[in-house]
Each structure stands twice: as structure tokens, then as C-alpha cells.
Amino acid sequence: MIKVAGRPESLQSKQFHYCPGCTHGIIHRLVAEVMDELGIREESIGVAPVGCSVLAYEYFNCDMHEAAHGRAPAVATGIKRVHPDKVVFTYQGDGDLASIGTAEIVHAAGRSEKITTIFVNNAIYGMTGGQMAPTTLIGQKATTSPYGRSVEAQGYPLKVSEMLATLTGAAYIARVSVHDPQHIRKAKAAIKKAFEYQIAGKGFTLVEVLSTCPTNWGLTPIEALKWLEENMLPYYPLGEYKTPEEVK
Amino acid sequence: MIKVAGRPESLQSKQFHYCPGCTHGIIHRLVAEVMDELGIREESIGVAPVGCSVLAYEYFNCDMHEAAHGRAPAVATGIKRVHPDKVVFTYQGDGDLASIGTAEIVHAAGRSEKITTIFVNNAIYGMTGGQMAPTTLIGQKATTSPYGRSVEAQGYPLKVSEMLATLTGAAYIARVSVHDPQHIRKAKAAIKKAFEYQIAGKGFTLVEVLSTCPTNWGLTPIEALKWLEENMLPYYPLGEYKTPEEVK
């Protein structure tokens, strides 16, 4: 008998603190599997954000560095510039990356910083209790958009991958989802590509992963996957927005 | 005899502190002319940046508000939300807007904040003595890129208009130049459109104006206009990147 699924070595055996059915856990595992497959666990330095995944440093079985809220790309830049031969990645939520950390992610991409960002877009601030994120959909209720997000008051949800793909320094930008096994497989493939391109020195790489927050969406985990599929996929189309071939 | 050119009423009679031949002065005049033509001087509130145009509040003949470096869009948001019936604009350099103020400009655009931003891109930090800006061209020397900007070390110059045009909340985004009278005329037309769209409530509007910094480029004013034309225009193509028709 061989094990075809289970805990990758790059994941600590600790239990996640995430809510039941929260797909942060799936995304953690995918990143760890990729690290295992590429054999880079001992060469990798991960940067944990402030968000529900703030404790990511307890889960990944490699060197981990905390960042201030939104600043993971800057912290990663500091690390990568000191250790250009190491693999450096950030793991960030949508509040972290698309709100407070906008400047840092844009400039990491612009500078073509050779890091990989796993961007977990769950259209909400999970950690702090369900406030509106820049990626919260129009009409979606959050604790700070109690009447539903409206264009007039809060503008349009940010499409981060589309925006970053305009930057020459971005080598690989893809949006994936983890709402069913097929998409989980594709998500992993994209994450693997991103790491590979980083290792090949192609430039900045980012994978946006659509994710659920059953707790703050007020849905069961199963309903949450469905809500993601029905509401987020149409607004946030999946696909590769930039591949290294386009970087001359 | 009628006056066909001269100081617009929306410009104070004070003399600019700008270096000889610095095109900041032209851009100031264009904005003031547009305010005159639209008759909005008394309805306008301008936000001055930190940069060579930090003293803009001494030049525009309307209410003016200083902002911290890079934060003009946030200050303007505060003003506009209090006075939705007034015309609010920011005047910002490339260090101010494209570097430290990246998050603020992206989110003002994303929120579809009804303000107008005049973005003066001179590919350098003028005020502080010629440091590299995010818009400094590859190979261009600056006091903090003494060996010329290189892709490897500093990445690619940011194309702000292209990036912001991907945001749904941005209603009007155009790039213009002021290196000759023809382009100056077009620049003014774009600025006027931007104000008109703001007044019409279309959303966020921005005009990127390619500008010179003879002092820090180490060129005479005439050489500087030429350098702009020959080096900046190819990398920063002029045109309208977004017009309100695209906002549904």
C-alpha cells in the first residue's frame, strides 16, 4: 500500500485553528504539497500575514517570518534580498493584500521581486469578524457594510490579478479556486508553476485562490463552496492572467 | 484688444518657486484655466501633495488642503465625502502618487471616489534632489540609481494609467504631455474632461501628465522637453486609457 493522500512533510502535524470547513486549510496543504514535490522545504522561507492565517508560522514546516498587516511583500523582499538563493513566499488574505497592503504588493510585482504570493481571496475580513474587504462583492453584507456593499458608497470590488497582470515585473499571475476536487487540482498546479518560476528567476509570481469563510458569510461549509462558485466565480474569472513568456 | 493668453483667475499672482523651465508651472496654469472655464473656482478644493508642488496651496486661487506625502487621495476623499457637491482635485507627483501613495490612489479609483487627480510624472523625485521614482526609466540615472536603473535591481517602471484603467471604479484615465503647444492643448482638454466627468458624478478621474525636471535630469529646459519626447513618450504612450462610457 502506498499513501496517495495525507499530510505532506512541509506541513506540521499541529491542528489548524481554522473554523470547520474553512478552505484556508486546503490551501495550506496545497502549498505544502508543492514544497514537498519540489523538495524545497529546507530552502524555503514563508511569510505569514495578519489575518486568519496569522498563525501560518505554526503550520508550515519551514522557516517562517511574521509580517505586519499588509507588509508581507516588503518583509519577503527583505528576506529575498539577503538570501537570493532561497525560495521565499508570502501567504496573504484579501484584507491584508488588497487593502492595507496594496502598495507593497504592487511594488513587489513592479520590482519583479522574485517571490511567490499565495493570495487567499475570501471576499471578507475573516479574522476580525466579517468586515467588508476590497474584494467583497456588490450587494454582499458584511459587518461594516450592513446594508450590502453598494457602488455608490464603497465602489467596485478590486480585481487584483487583473490589475497586477498589467505590471511588466509580474511574471506569473493566476486565479484559481478550491471549491471542488477538480479546481483544487488546478489550484495546486498553478501554485507549483509559481514556485517553479520563482526558482527559475522569472520574476514576481502570484496565485489568487478564491476561498470560503463559512463563519462570516453565515453559511455552512457546503453552502459556502456553493456560494463561492455561484457568486465569486462570475466576478472573479479563473485563469492565468500573466505567464512568463510575456515577460521578454 | 482681448487677452487670449495670460494668468487665469484661478491662479494666484504669486511667482512659482519652480526651477527655470520646469513644466509644473505649465500644468498649474492648465488646471487653473480649466477651473476658470468651468467657473468652479469658488466651488473647488484642491489637495496639494508633498513634492516640488508642495506649495501648490500658495498658487491655486481656491481653497487648498495640504496632504501628507502620498495621501492626497485619502485627504481628498475626506473632503469630498463631507462636501459631495464641491469639486475636489489632487495634484500629485510620481513619487507621491506612484510610490508611497500607491494604496491611496488605487483605492480612490477602486471606490470610484468622485475626485480628479492631476498626476505629474517627471520620472524622478524632484523635491528631494533627484532620487529614483517608480517611473524612472530603465537605464536612467538618479541619485539613488547612480549606475542607472536596472531591471535586475529595481524592476520595471510603473505604468500607472494602464494599471488604474483596469479598475472598474476609474471613470476617466488619460495620459498627456506638455512638451509642445499641441500637446499642451490636448493636455488641457483632458484635464477639462476629467473635471467635467467629476462634476457629472461619473467616478474617479485621473490625468497623467508627462513633465520635465531639468534640474534633476541635468538638462537645460529645452533639452528636457526633448528628452521627455524621445524617452518618456515611447515607454509611456499618450492617450485615453479609460472613458466613462466603459463604466456601465
Next chain:
Amino acid sequence: MKQEVIMAGFGGQGVMSMGMLLAYAGMMEGKEVSWMPSYGPEMRGGTANCTVIVSDKRIASPITPSPDTSIVMNLPSLDKFSSMIKPGGVLIINSSLIEKDTNRTDIEVIKVPCNEIANELGNSRVANMVALGAYLQKTGILPLESIVKAMKKVFAGKEHLIPLNETALQRGAAVVK
């Protein structure tokens, strides 16, 4: 008169609103009250607790190292809070979910099968009211009716829930009687 009580349980067991009701009722009875929640990292599924103080005098600290009473709705809460109760105090245990006993002999222990009673009433979510009923009956700090009055304030818009909750209170009280 001063009563300090800590109420604790799983996130979904309604310990916070049970405390709020008690505080509200106390206030409506003209007492000084305070309600202080634990607030952990906002990750769900953990345990929650709150401290309620009802007093005739100005309340100093809204938290207490040694409450008069503790209401524990699940096992982790028993482990955590039983040792804090002041000698002579009261421990109310939700015996539906907690089999374990406390080893304290200097306090009075009251076991209430809150979930079973709630399930009998057809709604497991009122287990908290069963516990509260037992508490009120035991301590006599406030009459049951004052809680019902408070419900009218707190459940604004959901008044239809009041009768069920009232019954639950009474059933809890009955356990102690």
C-alpha cells in the same frame, strides 16, 4: 448584595446572550451591572465566556478572579472555571454534556441536564435559559420575571421566542427547587 458569575461554554451555546440577559434584567431592576465577554482571536469553535456582576453598589472591576458562581456548559469550561469559584460559592454544571465531576468540596455543585431539557422543549438552543433558570432559582439574585422583561428588550423583533425561553427558565428553576 453583589453577585459575580462567570458563564462559559462552546461558541454556539448562547452563554454570551445568557449573560447579557442577566445584566439587562439587573439593570432594569435598578442595580449596577456589568457584562464582560472573553474575546479571543476571532476564530470560531473555541470556548466563550462572560462575567456578569450584579450589585447594589458601584462595580469596581468588571472581571473577577473568584466569582460567586460559575455556570459551565461544556467540559473545557468546567476544567477552566471550577477552580476559581470562591469557597462557599456555586457551580452549575450542564450535565448533559459534562460527565466529569469537580473535586472541589468547598462549593455547592448543581447539575442541570440543560440540553436534555432543552431538547424536550423542542429546541436545543434554549439550553442556556435552562441553566440561567437554575442559577436564578439558586441565588435568588433576581426574579425569573425580570429576565422575561429583559427579553422583551433584548429580543426586539423576535418576541415569538419569549414563551419558549420562559418555559426553559422555569424548567431550569424547577431542577433546583
Next chain:
Amino acid sequence: MKQEVIMAGFGGQGVMSMGMLLAYAGMMEGKEVSWMPSYGPEMRGGTANCTVIVSDKRIASPITPSPDTSIVMNLPSLDKFSSMIKPGGVLIINSSLIEKDTNRTDIEVIKVPCNEIANELGNSRVANMVALGAYLQKTGILPLESIVKAMKKVFAGKEHLIPLNETALQRGAAVVK
């Protein structure tokens, strides 16, 4: 021995490097020195000035409210700095650009047509060296040669400029002799 001098002029007149040369030369002669520039809002075209102190002892403040000498290369500098000079001090005026006179009678005034002399030498940019030559000759604080030695350090890579600058120094000194 301590000499405090303020040198002032338009941005492009080389007052800063004139001060630097003096400080460098002083240091090479084993003296304590300091050079302190004015630094305005980094907008060009204004006036610039620096304070140089050359002393045998530890230098306290690198700026001074009352210098021994002031070298003014343009009109605004005359207006600004002539009043500060300590009684009995020296004012060196670039008479090529300044027609106005000072109304101070308690100081020695030396007029040097710096630009004219520099133009004669074929390069208006050495007007500063003309002024410096006059200053050295007048105060005797350092020999001209020490400045030439300093140039070798400061003009590294542009040694070909040294002879011209040296001549300018001498021409300036000659005005005072």
C-alpha cells in the same frame, strides 16, 4: 586661532565648494574644521551659503551668529549677511554683481570683481576661487598652496582644472595685496 566665515551666493556660483576646499585645506594643515551648508527646500535658483570654521581648538557650534568674515557673491547675500559680521571683521564683496555698498563702518570691506577676473581667465565658474584667494590673502588663515593641495583631493579625476583654479586664487589674492 579661530576663523569663522560665511560664504554666500546664487546656487550656481560655487560657494559650497569654495567652503569645502577651505575646510579640506584646513584639515590637511592639521586644524579643526567644520563646514555647514544652508539647505533650503530643494528647489533650485535660490541662494546658497555655508559656514566654515577653521580653528586650533575643538569647534563648538558649526554655525555662528557673528562670523569673522563674510564672502558675498550676490546682492541678496550682501543684504542678508553683512549685518552679522562681528565688529572689526571683514566683508568680501563680489563687486562684479553687487553695486550696492554696506552701511557698516565697523568692518573692513574688500571689493573684488570676481566675475570679471574669472571671465578674463576664460571661465566664469572660477569666480569663487577669485573670492577665496582674496579671503586667504586678507586673513592669512591658510597659505594659498594648502588650497591647491586640497584641490588635488577634492577634484580627484578633474585634475586638469587645478591650474586654472590656482591662477584664479592668485588673481584674487592680488586684489588684496
Next chain:
Amino acid sequence: MPKVVFDEDRCKGCELCTTVCPKNIVVMSKKINAKGYHPATVDEMDKCIGCAFCANICPDTVIEVFKEEKK
């Protein structure tokens, strides 16, 4: 024959695994685990085809899937 192993005490009862099994054999157990959840389990292990969908969607790495070595 493929085998699926649940680390029951890690399970948070989210039920996601039950929705993806092509054989519909993953179900929620009646018992309560240490964390207070009803854990997932497989009733008819012999029907399992070892596709690992269940493990792939499990957010808490509860599930291991074993398969015969292909020779």
C-alpha cells in the same frame, strides 16, 4: 483495495468530504469526537476507489488514502 483512514479527532465535522465522494460512501458518524464534533467516516470501505477526492477537499488533513502499489 484502496483504504481511507480518518484521524477522527482532527475532524471538525464540516462535511465537505461527504459531498465529493464519487461513491457516496463518506458519511458523518453519530459519535462525538474530543473536539465535540461528529467526525466523518466511511461505512463501506470496499466501495472506495481511492480517488482521494475526500482527502483533497478536507481542510484539516484528517484523511489519508492508501492504494495498492501499481506493479
Next chain:
Amino acid sequence: MPKVVFDEDRCKGCELCTTVCPKNIVVMSKKINAKGYHPATVDEMDKCIGCAFCANICPDTVIEVFKEEKK
């Protein structure tokens, strides 16, 4: 006939105006203004067509251009 008026003491001698005049009549003066610059001026005013290019490119609002009223 169009007329161009220079507010000489505002001029910073940048010379931009001299490059855009279609009639090539904007030149730098020999004199030095209050700021220490050689100001721009127009020698042969009669050649001016009132296009205002000079005023448009002047960064310091030195130049006013007047034209006959069109009737």
C-alpha cells in the same frame, strides 16, 4: 495686430518660449532682470500672429497675448 506682453521680472530665462514661436521672434534679452535671469522678449512685434504658443509653454505665466477682437 496681436500683441505680446512679457512680465519681465517673472521670467526665469528658461528659453522655452523661444523654441515654439512659429515666427521665431521670441528671443532672450541681454539685460538681467531682478531675479538675475536674462528675460525673454519679442523683437519684431509686428510679425506676431497671436498664436499664443509662447504663452502656452511658458511655465511661469510671464506672457500675455492680446488680439484684436474679432468682429
Next chain:
Amino acid sequence: MGERILMKGNEAIGEAAIKAGCKYFFGYPITPQNELPEYMSRRLPKEDGVFLQAESEVAAINMVYGAAGSGARVMTSSSSPGISLKMEGISYIAGAELPCVIVNIVRGGPGLGGIQPAQSDYFQATKGGAHGDYRLVVLAPSSIQEAVDLVQEAFEIADFYRNPVMVLGDGMIGQMMEPVEFRAPQKRDLQPKDWATDGCKGRKPNVINSLWLQPEKLEEHNWKLFKKYEEIKKNEVKYETIQMEDAEFALVAYGTTSRICFSALETLRAEGYKVGLIRPITIWPFPEAAINQAADQVKGFLAVEMSTGQMVEDVRLSVEGKAPVHFYGRTGGMVPSPNEIVDQVKAVLGGGK
């Protein structure tokens, strides 16, 4: 108004602001103050006001800067790390002399720290965490009722002096529920905001600014600010003394900690210790004179804080060496218990009552 209702501190602060005429709120989520922006997001749209979640704390404080400069009553709130991000903006607002109210619901630090109640931002609030010579008026409520009253007053103080006012609470003040009553705030005699940037129709343009390139002017501005601060020191000091009349030993504590000290004081008094409590309500300006005076009466002081020792410096400064000043602190989110304080006092007094 008049009715007592049970409210969570964060929400009560929000309601108090609205009652004080605050119509604009710019903020960014952070525990343990989230209920405040959330409350504002529900309420302000109904009051014809604006709630806006900014992209960051930096943006939020600059939005406040713009709104305050254009004449609005405006508020922001955050907790420790978020307040640190606001430092530059706060300095601008103070420099430009604009009124606004900033709430800091302090949590344990440094860094990401924790989210439990703390008082370790005292220095930042009172000494100036940002650059330059400026001061915030800092109000430190110890109950929800006081929070409500002080928030309302904060807006008046801010407008009266054209100065930012900080309300310094902690996780406990933010999260706790207590009965509150909304009383009509005491209005001050306020000048019209004719300096605001709201369009220059019929007047010269207004400018809001903190830049003074000539040092002479900037110095002048600084001394002007200094005089204002001296004025505030003279007029706005607030504190409460409890059983100080016959006290031979004084506890000094503010906010949450003062309540616990009160508890300790009751115990100590019951045991015959003549202990009193001085509770600064404004921590800037600090009740220096009151403490200095008390120093002539008591044998010593014990400053109690949820920090490793910050306010204690102000106590020492006030006491001027006249009596020993002891310190007891818990930090990182730990709240001292009354018994700990009782023990400390006894230890200090060495048995002598």
C-alpha cells in the same frame, strides 16, 4: 436621552459621537474595537452621515485630516498597531490645528502583540508618538458611562482648541457592557469654522497646512501651539480622588486599572489601611498639581498600570521627589486583580497601616 440602556463600550462610544454631532467616521478594522466602526456603519447612513472603511489606518487618518480640514466633526478609532500607523497623520492634524477625535482601544504590544486589554500606549498618547512638538488631549474613561460623557466632551474640546483629542480606552472598556445614559453634552462657546476648506465663495481661499519652510515661522507656530497647550493644561485637567481626605498612602491609576484599584482600596480600608486613590481622567494634561499636593500628605504612592511602567513617570514628575513612588504593573493583556494590588500596598507599607 435619560433612559439607562445596556451598551457595549465600543458601541456606546459610537452612539456618543453621533449624539455629539459627529457625522463622519473613517476607520479600519482591528480587534478589540471592531464594534465601533461596525456600529457607525449601521448608524451613520441613517443620520445622513458617512461611514467609510478606509484601505488602511494611514488612509483613515488622512481622510480624517481632509474631513476635519473641511469643517466636519469627524472621528476615527483603532487599536495599538493601527494607532502607530496613524502617527504621521496625527502629527499633521495637530500641526494644522484641526479638531477631531481619535479613539484608541489599547491591546497588548509591542508588535502584533495580543488582543487583550492593556495600557501600554500611554507614552504614545501623552508624550507624542509622532514627530515634533505637539500634544493631544487624552481622555481616559474608566466606565462606559464616562466613556460616553467624555466622547461627547472630546468633540467640544477638539473644536474649542482646534486640537485632536484622543480617547484612550482598552479592550475592557471596548468590550464590556454597562448601563449608560446619554445626557445632553455640555456645549462650549465655539467659533464658526471659517478657516475650513469648503469652497471660497465670497471670501479669500482658505488653506489647511502644516508646512512652514522658514524656521523662524515654524518656531513661531510651535510656540503658538505651546501656548495653546499651556492653556489646555490650565483649563482642562480632570481627575477624581477617592478617599484622599485622610489618606496616608495613595494609589494612582487611570481607566480600567483605576476600577481595580478602587476594589483594592475597599479591601484595604476595611482592613484599616488609610489608602486613597487618585484617578487621572485626563492623562494629558496630567493632574500634576493634585498629585504634587497629595505628596505633601501621603507617605507614598503606588502607580498601577497595565504596562511595565509608563504613567508612573508622570507621577514621579508630579511628586518631584517629595515621596516615594512605587509601581505595580501587569502587561501584555493581563489585568491585575484587586488582591495583587492589596498585597503590593501592604508590601510597600511594610505592615504599617
Next chain:
Amino acid sequence: MGERILMKGNEAIGEAAIKAGCKYFFGYPITPQNELPEYMSRRLPKEDGVFLQAESEVAAINMVYGAAGSGARVMTSSSSPGISLKMEGISYIAGAELPCVIVNIVRGGPGLGGIQPAQSDYFQATKGGAHGDYRLVVLAPSSIQEAVDLVQEAFEIADFYRNPVMVLGDGMIGQMMEPVEFRAPQKRDLQPKDWATDGCKGRKPNVINSLWLQPEKLEEHNWKLFKKYEEIKKNEVKYETIQMEDAEFALVAYGTTSRICFSALETLRAEGYKVGLIRPITIWPFPEAAINQAADQVKGFLAVEMSTGQMVEDVRLSVEGKAPVHFYGRTGGMVPSPNEIVDQVKAVLGGGK
């Protein structure tokens, strides 16, 4: 090394850092410290190091956080408003106990203020401008030579204690040129950085972190930090005394201001006034003991600062009421002249020498 060369303060600081083994610099332009990043941008690429202009001060300090956490000797610099923006990051670095050197070339504030020399960021530097209980070691050079020596030492102190060190200069220190000599820095006995995140080959993963969700743990961490700070207070206080042996009155000043006080002192001594000068070199830890001792000897103190009065509080705290502490300040970019100080001293002494 050995040769005296004339260097601008900002550039000398850069060179000193390089000599101390600093290979990484992350910064953002701001006057009056631009020559420092500019110098690093020229030099570091040649030293196999990295200069990177960050997109902002916030990004710069977080790059420093990352670089320091992964084991590098790293530096950043800025001036007042920029330092305010770094507050959150500094608190993280202090919380995570990482070594780095932060240079603040202070200018006039508050807000955008001005760009001339000032000392009005003293509180921010020494009391903790950010949230939480943390301390920076703060070194305040008064000459370029001292700046060079202290910067080299700063890296050693930082590594020795795993604590950020701030070098607090002002526009004058940054812009002035003086002769300097690069001496071999005094090396400390440093532990290997086996805690750094540089890849976990052959060991357990390392974690750099400032979060402690359990308040008990966070408190423990805070007391651990506190003990470290006490240790630093014990070992690292540096100050200079000038003519204090027979002094009957003491000036207290640091950095640029101390030089001007020295000038004033010479004048006063010449006129027969027995005046001395205490010059703190570390302003945190502050030379409390030295000043307290002096208080037994002198009739009074005059604290002189380029601010409206900040260090003077530490002087008062040190003196503990034993002698009057006077204050003289210029601010907003104005530098006091020796004569002003002479006059102040005379005024205070009321003619009595």
C-alpha cells in the same frame, strides 16, 4: 583607516555602517538625510550588498524587519515624518527582538513642518512612539566623528541585545562636514544568529514573530524584554561631562545643542561662572545616575534643547526634585546661539556666579 577625511555627516554614517559590516539598506528619500541613502546606493553594490529604495517608509521598515529576521546586518534611515510612518514596524522589530540600526536625522515638526535641524523627536525615540512596552537604544552623536563611532557601535549593541538601535541626529549632524577617522570598531562577543530564518536545513524551522495570543505568554515576553532593558540600562549608559568637577550649575544637552552649550560654557567660564556641562550620549538609557549625583553638587540645571521641552522631563526625573531644573528651547528648525544660552544661565543665576 587612520586617515582623517572630511565627510558630510550623512555620508559618514553610511560609510561607518558599511565598515561595521552592514550590507543591506532599505530606505526612502526625505530631507535632510538624502545623502545617506544616496551614498549607500553608490557603495553597497560594490560591497556585494543591496541598496533598495522602498516604495515608502512603511515598506522600508518592513524590509528591514525581513532582512534582520533572516540574519543580516541592516540599516534604514529617515527624518521625522518618515520615522513616524515606521512606528508600527519598529514596534514589531522590537517585539520580535531583532537587531537593526535606524537613523533619524530630525527636522522641525509637527506635520510636514520644515527641514531644518530639530530635536523634537526625543520623546518618540526614547519613550516609544509606537504601541506597547518596548525600548530602543538611542545614541545621540554630537560630531561627525562621534556619529561614525556610534554607528559602528550601534550594530554591535543591536546584535548583542537583539534590539533595534536608533541613531538620533539632526539636520546639522546630517549636513555638516567635519574631519573623521574610521577606527576599527570595538567588537563584542556575539552569539551566532541561529534564530534567523535562512532555511531550515539540518534543524527545526525558525520562526520570527511578535504575536502571543495568550496574555500570560505575552506578559512573560514583556517582562523578558523589560529585563533586557534593565540590563541595557545597567551596561550601556554613555555620557560626557565637561568641567563638572567644580561646577555649581550644570547645563544638560545632547547632540548639536551640546556643542552650542559648550561654546556658551566657555564664555561663562571666562566670565567666572562655575558652569559645567553634562552631555548624554545615550539618551536611552538616560544618564540618570550621573545627573542625580550632580544634583547633590550644583545649584541648578538648565536643559537646552531644540524643542519646546522633551529631554527636560528626563532631567527632572533624574534630579528627583533635589535642585531646580530650568529649560531653554528653540524649535521648528531654529538653532540656539551660544549667547542666548549664556543669557539664560545668567538670568537663572540672577547675577550670582
